[in-house]
Amino acid sequence: MSSNHLTEYADASPEVRAVFDDIMRTRQVDQVNNFWKCLAAHPPTLRRTWDSLKEIMAPGALDPLTKELIYVAVSVTNNCPYCIASHTAAARKAGMTEAMFGELQAVVGMANETNRLANGYRVPLDDAFKLE
CATH class of the missing domain: 1.20.1290.10 (AhpD-like)
Structure with a gap:
């Protein structure tokens, strides 16, 4: 539908x-x-x-604001305008400030950039990062 x-x-x-x-x-x-x-x-x-x-x-191990911030970050990365708007509003209701929103967007942008670089260069995983 x-x-x-x-x-x-x-x-x-x-x-x-x-x-x-x-x-x-x-x-x-x-x-x-x-x-x-x-x-x-x-x-x-x-x-x-x-x-x-x-x-x-x-509520759980992560507080509601942290969960909403993660939701906004994933929504930005997935390019979902509806979810960005909805969860940004929910994050603001949970206490997100403009400064927090700005830092969140900076982290999202940087993570996307470095993820693409690591994928493009096919960077091998460091032994120290491997799970046991």
Whole structure:
């Protein structure tokens, strides 16, 4: 289904509404964003994706801000404007400052540059870096 299909809460099936309700309750928001509305076209994908995201992004060994910063970094690298916007907003809500955002972008840019150089030159792995 194309991105033109957004399932609004009022038009959602009970199964989709249950996921939407959980998203709003968990995120403490009064509406779900378009990503979830698009996934609602296939309820099993909506449920699976939400359950996985909710589990992975829950507090754990990494704090919520660190998880959001990682999400932004990967989204930038994968060139996903929607995820960049969504997770930048979530990172700001979790306490990311403009200075942190600037440093994050510098690290992402440098990591991408050096990754490409290492791949292009086929740099052999140092013995000290090898896992035992």
